[in-house]
Amino acid sequence: MIQVIPSIAIRNGKVVKMRKGDPASEKSYDENPLDLAKRFEAHGIEVVHLVDLDGAERGSPKNYHVLEAIAGHTDLKIDFTGGVCTDGDIGKVFEFGADYVTASSISITNKELFASWIMSYGREKITLGVDVTDIVSKKIAFRGWQKKSEITLFDHLQYFYDRGLKYAKSTDISRDGVLEGPAFSYYQEILDKFPNLMVLASGGVRGVDDIKKLNEMGIFAVIFGKAYYEGILKLHDLEQFIVKKS
Numbered sequence: 001m002i003q004v005i006p007s008i009a010i011r012n013g014k015v016v017k018m019r020k021g022d023p024a025s026e027k028s029y030d031e032n033p034l035d036l037a038k039r040f041e042a043h044g045i046e047v048v049h050l051v052d053l054d055g056a057e058r059g060s061p062k063n064y065h066v067l068e069a070i071a072g073h074t075d076l077k078i079d080f081t082g083g084v085c086t087d088g089d090i091g092k093v094f095e096f097g098a099d100y101v102t103a104s105s106i107s108i109t110n111k112e113l114f115a116s117w118i119m120s121y122g123r124e125k126i127t128l129g130v131d132v133t134d135i136v137s138k139k140i141a142f143r144g145w146q147k148k149s150e151i152t153l154f155d156h157l158q159y160f161y162d163r164g165l166k167y168a169k170s171t172d173i174s175r176d177g178v179l180e181g182p183a184f185s186y187y188q189e190i191l192d193k194f195p196n197l198m199v200l201a202s203g204g205v206r207g208v209d210d211i212k213k214l215n216e217m218g219i220f221a222v223i224f225g226k227a228y229y230e231g232i233l234k235l236h237d238l239e240q241f242i243v244k245k246s
Contacts, residue, residue, distance in 0.1 A: 002214060003221035004241045005079070005200070006040050006228060008033055009051040010063045016053065017226050019177040021145035029229050037070045043235040044242040045076070049102070049202075049223050052082025056144035059083050059105070064096045071097020081129060082144075085109070090117060094125075102169050104129030105142040107160065108149050115163045127167040127200065128160055135172050135186040145173055154193060167198045169223065175204035177226045182210055184217065191218055208237045215241070 009016050011026070015033055019025035037048055050070065055061035061083045071078055080098035084090050085106045093101055101121075107114040107128055118126050130153055131145060132138050138153035157168060170190065172183040182204045190199055201214050202223035214222050227233035 001243060002211060002219055002241055003047065004045065004211065004238050005047045005049050005221050005223045006045060007049040007051060007202070007223050007225035008036055008066075009053055009225065010066055011053040015229075017177050017229055021141070021173045021176060023146075025177070031229075033066050034069045034073055037074050037076055040235070041074045041076050044239065045235075046242075047077040047079060047099075047221075049079045049081065050098075052080070053144060055083030056081070056105070057083075057146060059085055059143065061089055061093060064092065067093065067098060068096045079127065087113075090121070094121075100125055100127060100167075102127040102129045104131065104140075105147075107156070108140065108142045108151060111159065115160060118160070118164045123164050123166040126165075127169050128157070128165055129169050130156055131169075131171040131173055131202075132186075134174050135183050141173060153190075157190070157194060157197070161194055161197060165197070167200065167220070168194075169200035169202055171203040173203070176202070178204065179206050179226055179230070179232065180204050181206055182214060182222075184213060187214070187219060188217060205233070207233050208240075211238075211241060 014028040015031040016026050016028045052061050052063040077099040079100040079102055080093050081102035084101055084103045131141055132153055133141050140149045140151050182201055187201050198220035200221040201219045205224040205227050211222050
């Protein structure tokens with residue numbers, strides 16, 4: 001069964017979402033991050049994707065207090081992302097309560113360091129973020145999507161797959177925050193080339209039908225945000241994907 005993971009993106013202390021990664025399109029929501037996390041937990045959600053946008057843009061995490069609050073006041077597993085670029089960063093993120101780390105920029109700027117994290121922290125703890133500007137060129141964007149690399153998706157995935165990578169989170173940035181549906185064919189390409197990779201799909205989710213299709217494809221997890229914050233996707237709609245504990 002596909003895992004459903006809500007995203008909580010933080011900038012300047014507010015929960016926000018953007019369209020296609022454009023800061024000018026940013027919309028803030030009247031939500032307290034901890035209250036939001038508790039609501040997700042109450043509906044059976046087990047993992048949240050905590051995005052430190054401030055950290056992603058400045059190159060080092062900033063919102064440790066949000067991470068610490070959610071870790072200290074819920075039983076949620078937290079997948080933290082945003083600016084984790086040094087051994088000190090990742091150590092501190094885990095110290096403040098993260099269960100997993102998703103990193104992107106460091107995999108571009110220091111491939112050897114990111115590969116070492118897979119070995120030292122374990123492949124269950126480390127997810128590679130590979131977000132592409134479009135699904136044709138498959139060029140990877142980083143530093144909060146504000147920088148574009150010339151590195152292509154499959155070459156990048158192969159490098160780390162050969163070094164033990166188990167999890168990869170990928171977003172088609174052109175679909176993020178626009179509620180036009182996930183890039184199904186794009187994810188199928190990844191699954192076809194890396195059948196043993198656990199893929200986390202992010203961007204474009206409109207509702208339950210999209211999640212059902214990703215589940216049928218064999219996607220490991222789906223990260224959603226905008227559809228929930230805009231009231232289109234309801235938490236009770238997700239109950240069919242949540243395995244009840246006995």
